[in-house]
Amino acid sequence: MSKVHVMDHPLIVHKITKLRDKDTPVKEFRELVNEIALLMGYEATRDLKLVDKEVETPITKMVGKEIAKPIAVVPILRAGLGMVDAIMNIVPSAKVGHIGLYRDHETAQPVEYYCKLPVDVDKREVIVVDPMLATGGSSVAAIDFIKQRGAKDIRLMCIIAAPEGVECMQKAHPDVDIYCGALDEKLNEAKYIVPGLGDAGDRLFGTL
Ligand SMILES: O=P(O)(O)OC[C@H]1O[C@H](OP(=O)(O)OP(=O)(O)O)[C@H](O)[C@@H]1O
Ligand SMILES: O=c1cc[nH]c(=O)[nH]1
Ligand SMILES: [Mg+2]
Numbered sequence: 001m002s003k004v005h006v007m008d009h010p011l012i013v014h015k016i017t018k019l020r021d022k023d024t025p026v027k028e029f030r031e032l033v034n035e036i037a038l039l040m041g042y043e044a045t046r047d048l049k050l051v052d053k054e055v056e057t058p059i060t061k062m063v064g065k066e067i068a069k070p071i072a073v074v075p076i077l078r079a080g081l082g083m084v085d086a087i088m089n090i091v092p093s094a095k096v097g098h099i100g101l102y103r104d105h106e107t108a109q110p111v112e113y114y115c116k117l118p119v120d121v122d123k124r125e126v127i128v129v130d131p132m133l134a135t136g137g138s139s140v141a142a143i144d145f146i147k148q149r150g151a152k153d154i155r156l157m158c159i160i161a162a163p164e165g166v167e168c169m170q171k172a173h174p175d176v177d178i179y180c181g182a183l184d185e186k187l188n189e190a191k192y193i194v195p196g197l198g199d200a201g202d203r204l205f206g207t208l
Contacts, residue, residue, distance in 0.1 A: 073129060075130065076138055080130040097117035160182050
C-alpha cells in the first residue's frame, strides 16, 4: 500500500488557508500555488535515492553523492501547470511531460485530450503534479498513461486531496506515494472537495 504524506510545515499550512479564501484574486492564487509547490517539492523529493559521485574540490578528491535517477515532472492540465515552475526551480534538469484531462461536468469522469511525455520517461523518477485529488479519476488515468510508457517510479503531488481520491489512487496504484498539502473532509454531490478551494483551474487561469 502506498504512503500518504500530509504536509505539516507551517508555511504550507498558512499558504493553503490563503489559497482556499474565495476572495483571493487570480494573481495571488497563482503565486500561492507556485510557493506551495516549491515547499512541497522539497518534501516530496526528500527520499530520492542517491549514488556515489567522485568530485574534485580545489583541495582534494572526495566521494560525494548525486541523485541516482533523472526526474520528470508531469502536470495534469490545466491546473497542474501552476506547479511546474516550482519543481523546475529545485530540479532544473527535470524534463516535463504534459497530460491533458478534464472532468466531464455531468459525470465527473476524466476525458483525455493530450499526452506528450519525455521519450525516456521509463528511466526517470516521475513527479505527477495537480493541485486537486478529488474522485481520483484524473490522477489514476494520468498515471495509467505514464505506466503504459514503462515508468516505474512515480509519485503524486497534490495540494488538496479528498479521502475518496486517496482511496481510489491507493486501489489503482498502490505503488505510488501521495504527497498532499491538506487532506480534506469529503466530496460534495458535484464531486468537488469540501471545504476545498473550488475549481483550481478556473481560479488559476481566471476562467470563472
Ligand atoms: O480527482 P478528480 O475527480 O479527477 O478531479 C481532479 C481534477 O479536476 C481538476 O481538473 P479539471 O477537470 O477541472 O480540469 P482543468 O484543470 O482544465 O480545470 C483538477 O485539476 C484535477 O485534474
Ligand atoms: O474540488 C475540486 C474537485 C475537482 N477539481 C477542482 O478543481 N476542484
Ligand atoms: Mg477545472
